[in-house]
Amino acid sequence: MTPGPLLELCAVSKYFCRDPRQAQRYGLVDLARACNPLARQRTGPRRGEFPSVDGISFSIGPGEAVAIMGPNGAGKTTLLRLIAGLIRADMGYVRVMGRVNSVIELGQGLNPQLTGRENAELGLSYRGVARAGVRDIIPAIAAFAELDDAFDSPVGTYSTGMRMRLAFAIAVSAPCDLLLLDEVLAVGDLRFQRKCMARIQRFIDEGGSLILISHQIVQMLSVCERGIVIDHGKMVFDGDIHLAGDYLLTLLGDSPSPTAPDGTDADDITMVDMRIVPVDDGPLRTGGRLDVELEFVANTTVELICGVAIWSQDLSVCITGAIEPAPTPVLPGRHVRRCRFAQLPLMTGNYAVRCSILDPKTMHPFAMLGYNDPPKRLEIKGDINNLSVIKKSIRQLIECDYNWDIRCGDSAPVVAANYGDDQEAPAHVG
Amino acid sequence: MKATNAAQPPAGQAGLATMRAAFAALAGICYPAMLLFRGNMRVRQRRAWAGYLWLVLPGVAITIAFSLLRHGSLFVVGPMALPYPLFALSGVFLWQCFTDGLTGPLQALNRERYFLSVNAAPHGAILLAGVLESLLALGVRMALLLAAMLAFQVAASSFWLLIPFAALIIFLFGLGCGMLVAPVGQFYDDVGALIGIASGFGLFLVPAIYPIPATSLLAWNPLVAVVDAAHAWMVGAPAPQLPVLAVALAVALLPLGWLAVTLARPHIAARAG
Numbered sequence: 001m002t003p004g005p006l007l008e009l010c011a012v013s014k015y016f017c018r019d020p021r022q023a024q025r026y027g028l029v030d031l032a033r034a035c036n037p038l039a040r041q042r043t044g045p046r047r048g049e050f051p052s053v054d055g056i057s058f059s060i061g062p063g064e065a066v067a068i069m070g071p072n073g074a075g076k077t078t079l080l081r082l083i084a085g086l087i088r089a090d091m092g093y094v095r096v097m098g099r100v101n102s103v104i105e106l107g108q109g110l111n112p113q114l115t116g117r118e119n120a121e122l123g124l125s126y127r128g129v130a131r132a133g134v135r136d137i138i139p140a141i142a143a144f145a146e147l148d149d150a151f152d153s154p155v156g157t158y159s160t161g162m163r164m165r166l167a168f169a170i171a172v173s174a175p176c177d178l179l180l181l182d183e184v185l186a187v188g189d190l191r192f193q194r195k196c197m198a199r200i201q202r203f204i205d206e207g208g209s210l211i212l213i214s215h216q217i218v219q220m221l222s223v224c225e226r227g228i229v230i231d232h233g234k235m236v237f238d239g240d241i242h243l244a245g246d247y248l249l250t251l252l253g254d255s256p257s258p259t260a261p262d263g264t265d266a267d268d269i270t271m272v273d274m275r276i277v278p279v280d281d282g283p284l285r286t287g288g289r290l291d292v293e294l295e296f297v298a299n300t301t302v303e304l305i306c307g308v309a310i311w312s313q314d315l316s317v318c319i320t321g322a323i324e325p326a327p328t329p330v331l332p333g334r335h336v337r338r339c340r341f342a343q344l345p346l347m348t349g350n351y352a353v354r355c356s357i358l359d360p361k362t363m364h365p366f367a368m369l370g371y372n373d374p375p376k377r378l379e380i381k382g383d384i385n386n387l388s389v390i391k392k393s394i395r396q397l398i399e400c401d402y403n404w405d406i407r408c409g410d411s412a413p414v415v416a417a418n419y420g421d422d423q424e425a426p427a428h429v430g
Numbered sequence: 431m432k433a434t435n436a437a438q439p440p441a442g443q444a445g446l447a448t449m450r451a452a453f454a455a456l457a458g459i460c461y462p463a464m465l466l467f468r469g470n471m472r473v474r475q476r477r478a479w480a481g482y483l484w485l486v487l488p489g490v491a492i493t494i495a496f497s498l499l500r501h502g503s504l505f506v507v508g509p510m511a512l513p514y515p516l517f518a519l520s521g522v523f524l525w526q527c528f529t530d531g532l533t534g535p536l537q538a539l540n541r542e543r544y545f546l547s548v549n550a551a552p553h554g555a556i557l558l559a560g561v562l563e564s565l566l567a568l569g570v571r572m573a574l575l576l577a578a579m580l581a582f583q584v585a586a587s588s589f590w591l592l593i594p595f596a597a598l599i600i601f602l603f604g605l606g607c608g609m610l611v612a613p614v615g616q617f618y619d620d621v622g623a624l625i626g627i628a629s630g631f632g633l634f635l636v637p638a639i640y641p642i643p644a645t646s647l648l649a650w651n652p653l654v655a656v657v658d659a660a661h662a663w664m665v666g667a668p669a670p671q672l673p674v675l676a677v678a679l680a681v682a683l684l685p686l687g688w689l690a691v692t693l694a695r696p697h698i699a700a701r702a703g
Binding site: 014016017023024026027028030031034035037081084085086087088100101102104105108109111113114118121122125126127128130131154 | 449458461462465466469472473476477544545546547548549550551552555613614617618689690693694696697698699700701
């Protein structure tokens with residue numbers, strides 16, 4: 001027999017009211033309705049209410065990993081709270097066939113006066129783990145959170161990173177069938193973030209189901225195979241994760257903000273330097289050749305992928321990127337990678353160069369330069385004339401090689417070729 | 431696969447299923463409640479120098495104040511079977527048991543309101559941990575009362591064994607009331623303020639500081655019979671009137687109160703989190 005869905009949502013709606021007094025009144029009315037076992041479900045919003053989640057239906061099977069995406073305020077967290085049973089749907093229903101573990105706000109509930117061990121015991125018991133189970137899981141939490149002796153010290157003495165590591169370890173250690181994660185994977189340094197991702201991946205590989213909310217598309221692409229896009233409370237897309245990601249970016253209207261995971265270089269890789277080296281003599285001009293050299297130290301044998309990206313000066317747009325086509329293993333020691341841009345089509349102006357060294361399994365960074373620290377500056381020189389000023393004023397970033405086919409009556413075409421601001425003389429062909 | 435978390439069943443079955451789930455949830459709260467209770471005790475120990483003394487100091491202070499007033503004839507109470515300080519101390523302690531029960535649920539749920547709105551932790555564990563703390567306080571108060579009775583050379587009697595039950599009844603009655611009003615109190619802070627006033631003022635509506643005549647309107651207060659019974663048991667006499675009404679009310683209010691806080695949780699989380 002085919003197993004049924006682990007989670008089923010049927011036309012689920014949740015309404016909120018922005019007027020606090022009215023919301024309190026509605027709360028009391030809803031409480032009174034909840035006390036009446038024969039009360040029927042509501043049929044729509046009341047005065048002053050707006051839908052945070054509006055008629056959403058989907059189901060998730062065992063072992064599925066689903067990303068829920070959407071702009072800020074789309075209703076993602078409300079949906080997760082509905083699934084977790086923290087709040088009730090005003091219309092429709094949520095049915096979960098299995099144990100749910102929700103992690104909506106990391107660190108909530110950690111008591112600073114209690115030790116890490118005491119907090120772990122309490123956190124696990126809150127998640128329904130029995131006494132015997134808690135004893136078994138505690139050593140795993142201590143090891144995962146990497147707290148060593150601090151595990152038996154009051155949490156109030158921990159750094160923020162240590163608290164977050166402990167909170168994450170507690171949150172994901174309770175056995176469950178469906179794990180709900182809301183923006184909680186950006187924990188600690190980059191190495192710990194990769195460890196978190198690996199932990200989540202192992203949970204999925206072992207047959208667990210996951211619902212992940214994140215604003216980092218890379219995270220969602222690396223873990224989930226299905227994406228659901230929500231906008232203004234409505235489900236607007238449900239399908240392949242790549243198509244969902246593309247749909248989200250289209251929905252957002254422009255490229256994603258240049259966010260990167262918080263953190264410093266991971267232990268596996270230490271970034272030493274990134275050098276910008278024009279290949280030809282003289283200043284770098286539009287269409288010129290450029291080398292970007294990455295120097296890093298591998299502290300262990302590891303597979304990696306290097307990437308370089310050129311951003312607009314204000315870091316709002318990634319103009320072009322160059323990612324190695326395949327992962328390569330490196331041995332411990334110092335390494336240099338060179339990326340050559342053979343014909344850089346950048347317009348005259350200043351740009352920013354960032355680089356990252358990625359884990360090919362998760363596409364999560366081992367190390368980065370230019371994201372949490374200042375990027376390298378790249379200057380493209382060129383003549384200043386009317387045309388260059390106009391192009392700059394309209395924020396033209398690149399100029400491709402192009403041809404104009406100009407005909408005048410039956411005459412032979414006149415081709416005006418141009419590249420960058422260094423105009424070549426129009427040439428007659430044919 | 432077993433439905434272990436049918437978060438919200440289809441319309442029409444929601445009310446009854448939720449009520450069933452409310453009582454089923456009681457089974458899983460003992461272990462987290464014990465851990466939370468132990469944790470709270472450790473926190474109290476780490477943060478307060480006087481520790482458990484704070485459980486009895488307010489009651490002792492009120493007793494001393496009224497004893498001094500009576501000694502100076504500023505406050506007149508007729509002759510009674512118990513030494514007045516014992517009468518007042520036991521009355522104040524019993525009243526404190528009631529206020530512990532009355533204020534505990536709202537304080538605990540308000541303290542953890544945001545946490546419970548983003549975390550599926552059982553709210554029953556938070557309530558039960560509070561109950562255990564109140565029971566500990568009750569035990570400490572009873573121990574001090576016993577010491578005071580011995581100090582005042584009150585003749586020992588087997589009726590003394592019933593005094594903790596009077597305290598327990600009064601506490602559970604307060605707890606039932608407290609849980610019943612806690613949902614409204616989480617929406618409106620006015621309820622908490624009113625409870626605060628009632629906790630102070632109500633001391634004078636029970637025979638804690640002075641005896642209440644049986645003919646008085648105040649004698650209808652179900653707590654009066656409990657406090658009177660405790661005073662009678664202290665001197666080794668049977669209770670003039672068994673506190674049946676208070677027991678019946680406690681038994682009725684406790685499940686109703688639990689149902690109220692459980693049904694209210696998602697609505698509080700949605701609006702007051």
